[in-house]
Amino acid sequence: MLNSNPGIVKGRFWREGEAFIWLSSIGVGMILLIIGTLLFVIVKNGFVAFWPHSLALVETNSGEYYLGEIKQTTLHPHTGEERIQLKVGNRELYSLDFKWIQSKTISRITYPKEAVAIERTEYGNFYGFIQGYQSPLTGAEPVQGPNVLERIEPSFTEEVQVLARLNEEIKSVAVEMESLRRKILKAQYEGENHAAIEAEQRVLREHFDLLLEAQGKQHTVLSQYQVLLRDAEGTTKTLPLSHVVRQYQPNQMGLFAKLSHYLAHLWELFFDEPRESNTEGGLFPAIIGTVMLVLTMSLFSFPMGVVAAVYMKEYASPGFLLQTIRIAVNNLAGIPSIVWGIFGLSFFIYTIGSGIDQIFYPEQLPTPTFGTGGILWASLTLALLTVPVVIVATEEALGGVPSDVRHGSLALGATKFQTLMKVTLPMASPRIITGFILAMSRAAGEVAPLMITGVVKLAPALPIDGTFPFIHLERKFMHLGFHIYDVGFQSPNVEAAKPMVFVTTLLLLSIVILLSSTSIILRNKIRKRYQAKAF
Amino acid sequence: MNPTDFESVISVKELDFFYGQSQALFDINMEVPKHQVTAFIGPSGCGKSTFLRCFNRMNDLVGDVSITGSLILDDYIDINHKDQDPIQLRRRIGMIFQKSNPFPKSIYENVVYGLRIAGQGKKSVLNEVVETSLKKAALWDEVKDRLHTSAMGLSGGQMQRLCIARAIAVNPEILLMDEPCSALDPKSTARIEELILDLRGDYTIIIVTHNMQQASRVSDYTAFFFEGKLIEFGETGQIFTKPSLKQTEDYITGRFG
Structure with missing residues (x-):
């Protein structure tokens, strides 16, 4: 006799709702997949953002030189040829930060040890080579050498601190002046005599103008500290030291140096103001x-x-x-x-x-x-x-x-x-x-x-x-x-x-x-x- | 049918009770004997629990109910009067529920809850009340070393005894018990029954029960309800051995219900 064992039941798959259990587990799987992908993309890109990348010096067949970070290697969507995207920085020189270079036109890629990346207060990163420094200490001509920076750094830092103190004072005087201005407005509105406040304001204003003047002078002093730079093509450029946020030579950094660079960036992220219309600096x-x-x-x-x-x-x-x-x-x-x-x-x-x-x-x-x-x-x-x-x-x-x-x-x-x-x-x-x-x-x-x-x-x-x-x-x-x-x-x-x-x-x-x-x-x-x- | 050879604490007169339009209790008249245990028995839905809840106005919480007639406590307090403050009333008439319902607090805090909300904050008073209440509820020896641990860690029977301790901590005169043992195992039930017998004499106890044996074991007086009416009320011995009505006899002997 067929089916004599009552324990064997046909069609369990549908009766037990097996299919629906599968369906609902697929739903959960999809959600996990989407969330996972999203998190992966964010975390991966977010965490590597501050890691110092090596600087590649790309030499093309036509004798052009480019220095920058290799961002990606892709195929051209139309021609299908391989190409690399290079972050070349130096926005004030090339007007664009990024450059696509076709792989077949590249003759050589090297990683020069002395290549330097400079984070600046404007125009984004500079990638190139340091030619020398100029400062009141070293005379009018730029000076080269491995320890020039160490020599001029103490006095430069001192001048920067002078400026910082000035700025601090200007800020507090400005706050005071603002509160006086409000007082005067209030007195005017209520029709009270405000000659005394105005006198106070005049004194403060004179002090303020003096501070501004000192600030201007200090800026001039600081502008005498310059770094002379050269880009991959050989174009030279001077940059005031006060515009340099951070400089590093990624091609000769060890793991530890890279890590400390990364941590310094994180610190900046958490505790600093943004720069360059928010695309750099802190949050x-x-x-x-x-x-x-x-x-x-x-x-x-x-x-x-x-x-x-x-x-x-x-x-x-x-x-x-x-x-x-x-x-x-x-x-x-x-x-x-x-x-x-x-x-x-x-x-x-x-x-x-x-x-x-x-x-x-x-x-x-x-x-x-x-x-x-x-x-x-x-x-x-x-x-x-x-x-x-x-x-x-x-x-x-x-x-x-x-x-x-x-x-x-x-x-x-x-x-x-x-x-x-x-x-x-x-x-x-x-x-x-x-x-x-x-x-x-x-x-x-x-x-x-x-x-x-x-x-x-x-x-x-x-x-x-x-x-x-x-x-x-x-x-x-x-x-x-x-x-x-x-x-x-x-x-x-x-x-x-x-x-x-x-x-x-x-x-x-x-x-x-x-x-x-x-x-x-x-x-x-x-x-x-x-x-x-x-x- | 109303025995009157005892001192009465609450006298119920012509009590009718309605849930919305449907009447749940019909013309109840009875005297509750002081410092005795009175059991309410009857089949499910006969209105005994509803009647019990009339004594401390717990029916107020249900919403659409109305009640006529009177329950007079101590000859002069009209429990059901609309100006009667249920808060004051409930401090004199405590209640133990079918399901033990300790608060998710420590054992100590459970016992002193009623005192705290009444404004008693003195540490020495509270400590004393905790000890005496737990002793009266026969729980002291089991929990004296862990008074400040959560009451949620107690067993079902211990929880119910804690609820009894919590009720007697505010020193009520009357204890209403709504099937206090129905969720407990026989051993815990026996302990609660013992406790009821111990408490008798100090408190007037009204207990609703489905368990006929329990009623006969713990109560001095028994009231039998059927379909919202009080059928018979008398001394427990008399009700269980020679009930005066056929209906009562049928229920007690298990012919229906």
């Missing part, structure tokens, strides 16, 4: 701006969301109205972020900000104080954007607290409020924090609404600094997300800015991961404390 202001934005946003969004959710879940009587509100809140999360930006601009900046200006800073008008984009308004806009996430998460979290425990508290004579504060909210807190994490990640990555509520390409001052009242929420700020857009798509030299885009992306991702993993650790700690056994 310090953008990091500060991003972190401060997210934290200020949390300060508004989290309490607002939790309080709203507590009311909706615990106090409001269920019915049509509550259901409508709930649907509305859920839909808020779906509004395009740029619309929130426009709302922020018209409501926060033009309505509230202008109102504040008229009441508290009337003497400044028409220059706006709060009536223009700033980190406060951007944070508030982001808070609105993320508050639905917090509300939904908090409501779910409160709903997840077993009613037995609430009743236990109430039966002991606790009021509803006491129960909420002592039992329900603490028990719900791990899941509420999950909502915070989601909201925070969302806010950190958001760029569109910021572009019209206060983010700028280059902020003159940080929103947090040493001058009273230390936190300046009305100031404009820089942001890593906007930085990616700006450097990657708005800079004049996109190709040269590419490493910076990857680095910025990597950094933004790291900050988001750092912020959320901090919250996750916190959540797990709390969860362990309130672990409910067998509920």
